[in-house]
Amino acid sequence: MAGYFGVLVSDPWLQNQFTQVELRSLKSHFMTMKRENGGLALRDLASAMSRLKLVGENLTEEERASVLLQSYQNMEQDVDFELFLRVYLKLQTQASARTGNCVKNSSAFLKAATTTLLHTISESEKASYVAHINNYLAGDSFLKGYIPINPTSNDLFEIAKDGVLLCKLINVAVPGTIDERAINTKRMLNPWERNENHTLCLNSAKAIGCTVVNIGTQDFIEGRRHLVLGLISQIIKIQLLADLNLKKTPQLVELVDDSKDVEELMSLAPEKILLRWMNFQLKKAGYKKIVTNFSSDVKDGEAYAHLLNVLAPEHSNPSTLTVKDPLERAKLVLEHADRMGCKRYLTARDIVEGSPNLNLAFVAHIFQHRNGLSTQTKQISFLETLPDDAQVSREERAFRFWMNSLGTSTYINNVFEDVRNGWVLLETLDKVSPGIVNWKLATKPPIKLPFRKVENCNQVVKIGKQLKFSLVNVAGNDIVQGNKKLILAYLWQLMRFNILQLLRNLRFHSNGKEITDADILEWANTRVRTSGSQTRMDSFKDKSLSSGIFFLELLSAVQPRVVNWSLVTKGEKDDERKMNASYIISIARKLGCSIFILPEDIIEVNQKMILTLTASIMYWFLKQPAEDRSSGASDSDNGSQSDATSNFTVDDTASESSEENGNR
Numbered sequence: 001m002a003g004y005f006g007v008l009v010s011d012p013w014l015q016n017q018f019t020q021v022e023l024r025s026l027k028s029h030f031m032t033m034k035r036e037n038g039g040l041a042l043r044d045l046a047s048a049m050s051r052l053k054l055v056g057e058n059l060t061e062e063e064r065a066s067v068l069l070q071s072y073q074n075m076e077q078d079v080d081f082e083l084f085l086r087v088y089l090k091l092q093t094q095a096s097a098r099t100g101n102c103v104k105n106s107s108a109f110l111k112a113a114t115t116t117l118l119h120t121i122s123e124s125e126k127a128s129y130v131a132h133i134n135n136y137l138a139g140d141s142f143l144k145g146y147i148p149i150n151p152t153s154n155d156l157f158e159i160a161k162d163g164v165l166l167c168k169l170i171n172v173a174v175p176g177t178i179d180e181r182a183i184n185t186k187r188m189l190n191p192w193e194r195n196e197n198h199t200l201c202l203n204s205a206k207a208i209g210c211t212v213v214n215i216g217t218q219d220f221i222e223g224r225r226h227l228v229l230g231l232i233s234q235i236i237k238i239q240l241l242a243d244l245n246l247k248k249t250p251q252l253v254e255l256v257d258d259s260k261d262v263e264e265l266m267s268l269a270p271e272k273i274l275l276r277w278m279n280f281q282l283k284k285a286g287y288k289k290i291v292t293n294f295s296s297d298v299k300d301g302e303a304y305a306h307l308l309n310v311l312a313p314e315h316s317n318p319s320t321l322t323v324k325d326p327l328e329r330a331k332l333v334l335e336h337a338d339r340m341g342c343k344r345y346l347t348a349r350d351i352v353e354g355s356p357n358l359n360l361a362f363v364a365h366i367f368q369h370r371n372g373l374s375t376q377t378k379q380i381s382f383l384e385t386l387p388d389d390a391q392v393s394r395e396e397r398a399f400r401f402w403m404n405s406l407g408t409s410t411y412i413n414n415v416f417e418d419v420r421n422g423w424v425l426l427e428t429l430d431k432v433s434p435g436i437v438n439w440k441l442a443t444k445p446p447i448k449l450p451f452r453k454v455e456n457c458n459q460v461v462k463i464g465k466q467l468k469f470s471l472v473n474v475a476g477n478d479i480v481q482g483n484k485k486l487i488l489a490y491l492w493q494l495m496r497f498n499i500l501q502l503l504r505n506l507r508f509h510s511n512g513k514e515i516t517d518a519d520i521l522e523w524a525n526t527r528v529r530t531s532g533s534q535t536r537m538d539s540f541k542d543k544s545l546s547s548g549i550f551f552l553e554l555l556s557a558v559q560p561r562v563v564n565w566s567l568v569t570k571g572e573k574d575d576e577r578k579m580n581a582s583y584i585i586s587i588a589r590k591l592g593c594s595i596f597i598l599p600e601d602i603i604e605v606n607q608k609m610i611l612t613l614t615a616s617i618m619y620w621f622l623k624q625p626a627e628d629r630s631s632g633a634s635d636s637d638n639g640s641q642s643d644a645t646s647n648f649t650v651d652d653t654a655s656e657s658s659e660e661n662g663n664r
Helices: 002-008 021-038 043-051 053-058 061-069 081-099 100-107 121-138 156-164 164-173 191-207 217-221 225-239 250-255 258-265 268-284 302-311 328-341 347-353 356-371 377-384 390-405 421-434 450-466 476-480 484-504 517-530 543-547 549-559 574-591 599-603 607-623 625-631 650-660
Strands: none
Touching: 002 450, 002 517, 021 081, 043 053, 043 061, 061 081, 061 543, 081 390, 121 156, 121 225, 121 356, 156 164, 156 191, 156 217, 156 225, 164 191, 191 217, 191 225, 191 390, 191 574, 217 225, 217 421, 225 356, 250 258, 250 268, 268 356, 268 543, 302 328, 302 356, 328 347, 347 356, 390 484, 390 599, 421 450, 421 484, 450 484, 450 625, 476 484, 484 607, 517 549, 517 607, 543 549, 543 574, 543 599, 549 574, 549 607, 574 599, 574 607, 599 607
16 A cells, blocks of 8 residues: 555655545546646646536636635646645635535445545544444444443544454444454454455445445555544444335335335335335424425424424423424424433434434434334235245345445435436446446436436447347337346346456456356366365356355365364255355455355355356456465465455446546
């Protein structure tokens, strides 16, 4: 890491202001400006920096020029990259002060948390997340020496540096995501082991739906606070919204009138369902306004007062609705919440200031604690008419998280609904194969005219055929209509194309030739055989793979130290197969494989997911330096490789290649 930054930035202070991806992006902008201007002087920056999002959108050219004139005497001075960064930071500060976005945009629950160039964090949010961690991880045997964490200090970021806390927080949000046997939990970790924990954390975070395209292991090791807090906020959000779906809370059908509305409800993002639930309860309370967000619409506290009165009337205080001061009303609302046993997540000041993250957390916790819904047999019967294919559901989940991990601008909540306008698929195609989409022929949402959606999807099909996908008798309208079987088939071919393309691009191995499924199969069997084992797989649907032994042999073959064989079962019984499958997934992610499979995919030998697992292990192995591949091992007590090891994963490389090809 230090060596990489040394090429771009020598000043340690500047190094600490930006992530790797931010520096690369800004370097690209700087070089473009220099090339276009035939050199770059300070006087050129007021105009040239118009293309930088925050600075360009929120400051006029005259305002940028004014900042430069106040800060520098010689406008003819040549600009090197470090001076460019210093100017950018000055303008960024000015723009942030103008918009008031500094706190608002930092540590956001979705990808704004990890992509913003604003590094200010909200102390109120930090305190709230620390309280959450103290509550849910208080009984953890390993963390008992560190918890409770002091919310007023920066201890959270120090404790997060070894990766254990973040891994365990992921398991609180989505139990079973990480096999804790794979976490390095020694009190003193060497750099290699610490790096493994963070790699496991990042790949597991992607696998539960977090967006982490701009975060690397070094960011955690260096304790970059805005990035650590951004990831923590996403993990906590996933936990708090986990019950906001019909599978977990079938009583949500009370919010709709018929089966058609149920399908619409199933396609909504959890936040949208939470808002619909809140308005449903507020209507009961006679509240006339519609709450459309967790910020400005709840700042006066009136919606909260009505919501809590209808959910827990026994704890109501008549003064809450009569008091004139919004801050006083907010205090009474929180007292009401305390009496009904709800954790606060926010202060009265956070309500009045409209903190969207903390207000969302507050409402989500109220829903978890007391949702006020009743089970009605007539409505629940709607659910019985809806298809419930476990494998389709698992594949939708895998493709959704894979697409989100690429860093597209659109966050996908439901693949079958969100791809129907074609735009998300075009964005994904552009990430996988930069430049392949003709954006002049595409229409960006919101799309009112149906034929525009068909046009987008027709281009999706056309590009698929260009990439030699199997799309016989398929038209764009099939995607617009939400044909689940076709959508899954298309996305599988796109994911497979992405993996094979990345393998092919490792030219030292393939010389640019096409990589086939057969090549991956042969590679895996050869690696296992070379390690001295007789285990093999005949195909990606070989039923013997359900025991997990072959993949444990393969992982051990590419990195002997990674598998603790004392933890491996024979894989003969159902529970043994489940344990092995869980261990395989976590070990692969710990190495650096970006995979989106579940233990059931291995146990049931899902051919598609088995291929992605094998290919991801192959890709990781071939990315290692030749000397490491030949030895296949490293001393667990030697951390010298922690900086040299490549942690690029399938989707990281795709997103980076897209970014470096410029913005459309």
